[in-house]
Amino acid sequence: MKTCLVVDDSRVIRKVARRILEDLGFEVAEAADGADALAWCATAMPDAILLDWNMPGMSGLEVLRRLRLEPGGDAPKVVFCTIENEIDRIREALAFGADEYIMKPFDGDIVAGKLAMAGAL
Amino acid sequence: MTPEDRAMVTALCADRAGLRVDPEKEYLLENRLGPVARREGFVGLGEMLQTLRDRGDERLVWAVVEAMSPSETAFFRDPATFAAVAGPALEDLARRRAGQTLRVWVAACGSGQEVYSLAMLLDEQAPDGVTVDLCASDLSERRLERARSGVYSQFEVQRGLAARRLVRHFEKADETFVVARRIRQMVRWRRVNLMEDLTPFGQFDLIFCRNVLGALVESARTEVLGNLKGCLAEGGYLVLGLGDAASGLTALPGGAGVHQAETRRRAAAA
DSSP: OOEEEEEOSOHHHHHHHHHHHHHTTOEEEEESSHHHHHHHHHHSOOSEEEEOSOOSSSOHHHHHHHHHHSTTTTSSEEEEEESOOOHHHHHHHHHTTOSEEEESSOOHHHHHHHHHHHTOO | OOHHHHHHHHHHHHHHHOBOOOTTOHHHHHHHHHHHHHHTTOSSHHHHHHHHHHTOOHHHHHHHHHHHSOOOOOTTOSHHHHHHIIIIIHHHHHHHTTTSEEEEEESSOTTSHHHHHHHHHHHHSOOTTOEEEEEEEESOHHHHHHHHHTEEOTTGGGSSOOHHHHHHHEEEETTEEEEOHHHHTTEEEEEOOTTSOOGGGOOEEEEEEOSSGGGBOHHHHHHHHHHHHHTEEEEEEEEEOTTOOOTTSEEOTTSSSEEEOOOHHHHHHO
């Protein structure tokens, strides 16, 4: 079974995302901040990561930058999932190595479509 | 809406555009026609339907029929179809029509996602040695206006559109996303009822018609398919919905809905 790590400081968002991802056949893990996310990746690199941008402490962009430097850190498909919806921000995320980008609010179809485009389904 | 109202609308749609509207789907009918009544200045749906019955003026008839025509679409819907078009079909056309202009038509373009998907594709990988003339049509003038504007909501640009394509081909305007002028300028628009004589439009090398056949009554489906086939140039391609069949054309392998008309060489061999 493929694993997906949901990184978001909102418990509600994590719960909504978990339900969608489980319906898509993922085993889901949750992290409430960047440090937690990186610790999780160091233990067991997930197949996909749904990553918020604005979180207390480390930003999603910083999480992504550090992840890609880790051994095996280029493997997970990383899909940003954030309220940031300016073209420049999306461009920045892609330049940092994000595979896809979701602008909140999202629904199940958008998550499924974006994960498919990222090659994570 | 009374059963008589629904029967009247169903009959009008079948008569004018060959549309198959289920009179039992009261919710769908009210959902689509309510906004038309408001827009046209009626107190309610009932008053509009009464006027339609009493006077039946053509403008109102078409407003109703157009509102009932299919509109749902997404960017790059059925990726396998776009892969088949971008690969085998366009490569074959570029080879056979070197130095010429390829005529491409997206029939029933709805709110434009399909024709813009094709325009983006052509912008990213222009076929060698040919120029492309891209036109889009729809039954609904209002929908054409919308499509031409190239303005989409955040929800719409996340259906089928990769983030890399979004940043490459769109600009943000307030909370909406607008197709770049470069892409919009590739498309010519025109209102077309596929039930009418299409021969004045000439011959096309590639025709997309993926949102329509399934929504037509049986006789109209045959007629529209015949009309479209009549517009196909020799060896041209007709792209239909995944389940749609097209007698007399050869379906490309892969089941992506891409069908090819006979080429002279193949016709001669047969």
